[in-house]
Each structure stands twice: as C-alpha cells, then as structure tokens.
Amino acid sequence: MKPLEIEVFLCRSDNFGVLLHDSETGNTVSIDAPEEAPIIGALNRRGWTLTHIFTTHHHHDHVEANLSLKEKFGCEINGPHDEAIAIPGIDRSSADGDEFEFSGHRVQVIATPGHTAGHICYYLPDDGLLFAADTLFAMGCGRLFERPAADMWKSFQKLMTLPDETKVYFGHEYTLSNARFALTVDPENEVLKKRAVEVDTLRNEGRFTIPTTIGLExxxxxxxxxxxxxxxxxxxxxxxxxxxxFAEIRTRKDKF
Known part of the structure; x- marks a missing residue:
C-alpha cells in the first residue's frame, strides 16, 4: 500500500487546510472544511477530486464549507457522534473507539472532549498520522469552551499513549504564540528553548510549523x-x- 499524499495550506486567517490523497483509488479526504476556495484551489493544484470530509467538531471555522463542497463533489461527510446534529451535511457519525477504512487505511476515532463536548481526533495507526484539530496544538491545547480542564487532561492522556513518532496535524497556526507562552511556564527546558528559536525562524520565513510529533510534544x-x-x-x-x-496552565494561557 502506497503512503497517503498530504497537502497542507492555509484557510481563513490561521486555519490549516489538510488534504489526504490515496493515489491508488483516487480518493481524497479533507480534514474539516474551513473555507471553500482554498480547498478547491489545493485540489486543483494537485489534480485531485474530493471524496470525503472528516469533521472533528462543530465550530464554524471547521465546517463552513461542508455543504458547498458536498454540493460540488458529492463527498461523504463523517463527523463526531456527539455533535452530529450540529455538523452540516453529515452522512455518518463516529464515536470513541470506532474504526473504519479510508482506501484501505485504518482510521481510528479518539474522542477528545475539552475544546468542544464532542470533539474527535482521527488516528491512522498504520500511517502514523493523527489529525488533532483544536485539541492538541504544537506546544499548546485548544481553548476550553464546552468542557472543563479535567476533561481535556483526560483527552491529552489518550493522545500521549500514541507512539512518539506519530505525526500530528493540528487545526491552527498558533505555534509562535504557544512557544512564547510555554517558555513562561517551563523556562529552563533546553529542548523548548531550541524549538522556540526554530519556530521563530520558520514563521519569519513564512513557513508552516505543521506537523509536530507526539514525542516532540x-x-x-x-x-x-x-x-x-x-x-x-x-x-x-x-x-x-x-x-x-493542567488547569492552571490553561488559565494562564487564556490571560497571556
């Protein structure tokens, strides 16, 4: 089985668009659908046709283009079971522990409540890929809108059990701010200091900071x-x- 091809691009002001493409079947999935035009632009650049959308949570900046893309491509939309009513165009829902296939690649669903009550992540164990959206960011975590810090900590504990080499694709380019905040909490961490410098260089050069890995996090x-x-x-x-x-760190970040 060939590795999935991955295309990363910006949507809106700081959302990441991510496309996964299987060259053997021609199937292409968009992780969330933040904005129609950049997604179509990326599809056109690569010569791909959208067949699926994997929705992680109900926030508008992750589902805005669901209906327009579904109308254009007839793609199938998968979303979180606990937020199914709020996911535009949803065809099927997935809950914690569910597993399905995308073009022969196993996809496992991990419920990660915190940012929203029903947020899910998509984990492809055989490909070493995690699509964490607004749960886990590089050196950060999502703002707690619908569940308390204790729930998000449990979600993080799940993700921390994944192999260190797992590549993590997250929902927003918040990395520079997250690095600066992390240094206020963990100022003597030499690995963090080095990473903060690297991130600053990447952003100054206009390059993305995605993906990260579980081990680096x-x-x-x-x-x-x-x-x-x-x-x-x-x-x-x-x-x-x-x-x-965990709660104290998140509270400090909210005020940072």
Missing amino acids: KQTNPYMRVADAAIRTHLGLADAADEDV
Whole structure:
C-alpha cells in the first residue's frame, strides 16, 4: 500500500487546510472544511477530486464549507457522534473507539472532549498520522469552551499513549504564540528553548510549523508535562493533582 499524499495550506486567517490523497483509488479526504476556495484551489493544484470530509467538531471555522463542497463533489461527510446534529451535511457519525477504512487505511476515532463536548481526533495507526484539530496544538491545547480542564487532561492522556513518532496535524497556526507562552511556564527546558528559536525562524520565513510529533510534544508542550517537577515548582503547585496543574496552565494561557 502506497503512503497517503498530504497537502497542507492555509484557510481563513490561521486555519490549516489538510488534504489526504490515496493515489491508488483516487480518493481524497479533507480534514474539516474551513473555507471553500482554498480547498478547491489545493485540489486543483494537485489534480485531485474530493471524496470525503472528516469533521472533528462543530465550530464554524471547521465546517463552513461542508455543504458547498458536498454540493460540488458529492463527498461523504463523517463527523463526531456527539455533535452530529450540529455538523452540516453529515452522512455518518463516529464515536470513541470506532474504526473504519479510508482506501484501505485504518482510521481510528479518539474522542477528545475539552475544546468542544464532542470533539474527535482521527488516528491512522498504520500511517502514523493523527489529525488533532483544536485539541492538541504544537506546544499548546485548544481553548476550553464546552468542557472543563479535567476533561481535556483526560483527552491529552489518550493522545500521549500514541507512539512518539506519530505525526500530528493540528487545526491552527498558533505555534509562535504557544512557544512564547510555554517558555513562561517551563523556562529552563533546553529542548523548548531550541524549538522556540526554530519556530521563530520558520514563521519569519513564512513557513508552516505543521506537523509536530507526539514525542516532540512530550518534550516541549507544557500541557503534556504537568508531572514535571520544575514546572510544578515554577507554578507553586508542587503537590497538586495533574489535572489542577493542567488547569492552571490553561488559565494562564487564556490571560497571556
């Protein structure tokens, strides 16, 4: 089986558009549908035809183009079971632990409530790919709109069990801001310091910071490092529960 081809591009102001293409079947999936024109532009650049949309959550900037793309291409839309009523054009829904195939590639569904109540991530274990949308960002996590920090921490714990080499595609180009914030929480982390410099260079050159990996996030993402003694001491939470440290970091980021 040939590896899936991946095309990454910007939609709206800072949303990532991501297309996956299977050259053997010609099938192409869009991870969410933030904006019609950039998605069609990317399809045209590559000579691909859209056959599927994998929706991660109901926010407008992730489903705006669902209906227009479905009308144009007749594509099948998969979305989160717990938000199915809010996903435009949905054809089938998936819940935590579900598995299906995209052109012979296994796709596992991981429920990651936090940013929204029904947010899901799509994990392709044989391809080493995770599409995390607004749950896990490079050195960050999504804002908590519909579920408390304790729920998001449980979601992060699920993702942390994935292999370190798993490539993570996330929903927004927030990496520069996330790196700057992470340094305020984890200032002595040498790997983080180095990564922050690299990210600054990438953005100054107009390049994307996607994808990351689970292993790199374990080293540099403060939300995955809540057990770290230095972070806990820095926050004055040496003996706090992990979920409380997570909550404090997210609260500080909201004010950053």
